[in-house]
Amino acid sequence: MRTLYTFHGGIHPPSNKAQSTRTAIAHAPLPSRLVVPLHQHAGETAKPVVQAGDHVLKGQLIGMPDGFVSSAVHAPTSGTIAAVDMQLIAHPSGLPNLCATLIPDGKDEWVALKPVDFRDHSSAELQHLLRMAGVVGLGGAAFPSDVKLRIGKQKITTLILNGAECEPYITCDDMMMRERAAEIVQGAEILRFMLDADEVLYGVEDNKPEAIAALRQAIKESGHVLQQDKRQEAVAIPTIYPGGSAKQLIRVLTGLEVPSGKLPTDIGVQCFNVATAYSVYRALAHGEPLLSRIVTITGNVREARNYEALIGTPIAELVALSEALPDTNGYIMGGPMMGFALHGMSGPGPAVHVPMVKATNCIIAASAKLFPAPQPAMPCIRCTRCVEVCPADLQPQDLYWFAQSKEFGRAQVFSLFDCIECGACSYVCPSHIPLVQYYRFAKSEIRAREHDKQLADQARVRHEFHEQRLEREKREKADKLAAKEKAAQAAKLSSTSPQQQAELAELAASRAHIREVAQSEVEHTTERTGE
């Protein structure tokens, strides 16, 4: 048995996972239309490379990665691009974003695929392939995977495959591990190869025994594809929320703490979701870009289930597959701890075409019974139940105090940015204070202020440069004038009497004096404005 470590705090919310694991993953039917956002990953929006009216094939590039942290976006099926415009997307802000709308032609016709054997390529080449295949983290943050594989000279000891899935309700990773463990193991081997890691550890919460057994079986059977001396091991970890948070998972499996403000790679660890490993395998071994993912449809529905659905499928059509019950009053994307309520969608039959994206791991149909309205917040009584459950060892009651009194400096001193927004504090708060919301507010205020400060700094630098330029131009003009005068004097000098010469010299001296005074004044003003 491997030695496991613990992290501070954590909670045990009702898991509500059994509902959606009774039946195998189903394939969602081809929807009537797909809305594919060009910004569904962390980083820069992909640049659209198609126009309305274009016919595209399944897997054809429609969004080109643009910037260091960016990822490609593809047509999930063959059909015609109806529009490239702003559409409502699944985002907490409820703001629209650039999307390509695709009307499927029903043929589901692939582009030519180019599978590769990863052993024939360098890590850098493989990174490029993954970037162009649109592979991003499928655990929720949708961070481009290629960026996480660019590790420079850092030695990676342990590659961790995150199959913890600690959030209630969500079972998409669980079902994928049960059904597609062999592909996950091969994807993990590719990631291990790219990072040149020594070992691969799967962290799976012990409430998923089937998934753990499937992974162990697959590891045993995949002996021939794994490099001899680099072992893979599926580890059952205790079920406790947020055990699937990367930093906490790393701590549980290795005993190491990712230093505050650093990345896991700084301590020789890198972490990927199991579903990401699957996508990596599909992208390289089959040449298939990331076009679909598994989504858990659960909550207030007749039949909770996991679906493999195309990116861009309207969430309403997905929910319809599981039949939302009549008292449904809204939809949550993600889990109940860290997910968010979808805008513009309420009632059992949502009309809006908000599409699912690569980050959509779960849609929960909500009802007043499942998710009662929050009770009115009372004042904090400093009972420290939040401290007891905080996995980052923070003092949530103090952070709350600083956030609500806008003492952002103090909040930062008390490690606000080490908060992972897991929501455990709010979950146990007897005063029903939406604590995480206060932390999000404080963080965004601090970021906005830092941004403003940067802009102000830039403006100041520009202003100083402008002043310097003006001064330089003035000086150059003055010098030119002086040179001209000198030349004129020299010309005159040759044709004037000594008396006149003396007078002229005096005149020149007084002029020079005036110039000096003017010059020093200019310098003086520049100094002042430069302050």
Place this chain on the structure above:
Amino acid sequence: MLFSPLISKSEGVSVIMLKVLLALLPGIALYVWYFGPAILVSITLASITALATEAAMLKLRNRPVAPFLRDNSALLTGWLLALSIPPLAPWWLVVVGTAFAIAIAKQLYGGLGSNLFNPAMVGYAVLIISFPAQMTHWVAPQGLVLNELSFAQQLQYIFLGALPQGLTLDAVTMATPLDTLKTHLHLEESVQHILNMPIYGQIAGHGSEMVAWGFLFGGLYLLASRIISWHIPVAYLVTLFAIAGIFHLVDPAHYVAPLFHWYSGAAMLGAFFILTDPVSSPTTNKGRLIYAAGAALLTYLIRTFGGFPDGVAFATLLMNISVPLIVLYTQPKVFGKKSKEGKP
């Protein structure tokens, strides 16, 4: 249903406060058993005053009245104060104390969650400084004085100030066991000799030691239901025991045994119900240990060398002032930070 997390398991402030009130019941029951029902009158008076003052102050402060009255925190303050002062006292004593506790020590500081001091202890301090005479006449344990008052006579005294013909207050009340000990020590009697007096029982005061058992029992329930953490009661009782033990070992004739301190005065009530008030105690575990140990030291010093009969209230208030400082210097290590970092 807008912000995550969208689920919550919490029982709410009012339930927590209610459980603390329930935890006081064993002690109160034993109080009634040994000292008669007068305490129920002062608890009732304190409850009514607390709720009325809270409502009036909330109204004046333009705050919603109903949700805060339902949070049970005012009731708790009233009960703790009533349990700290003599039950056989003029009705206005507990009313003045409770009103001051709620209006000044709680609401003027900002209400629930904002008070720097434990309101009940502020009320106690005001009473013992302003009305020392009324605060020293404690109802005697039943069977210890010749002229026991009936409940009707007690009510008559509380509300009308009238005692039955021929009786003085001194004839029906006594000093507390702690007070008696102190007075007799001043008379150069030895501890062993003093403890033979009928006012004393097995460990400490006759009757009052049993009430302390009741509070200990209730406190254990609070620990078991995780409403309080062990740090404050354990640090308080252990420190009190240790200090009293050292003095007692050195000079047992002048310094009473540590267990006497545990079961006397408000030590048990303080350890589990007063010092553990979350609002006015530290939020860090290390801070709680320091805070409770400091309170125990002060309790012992005030009891043994000070002028007041008990030290729990002043010890609590003095440690309350130190809480912000204690918390600042006992910040725990943040995940991913070395212990030195993250400190202000």
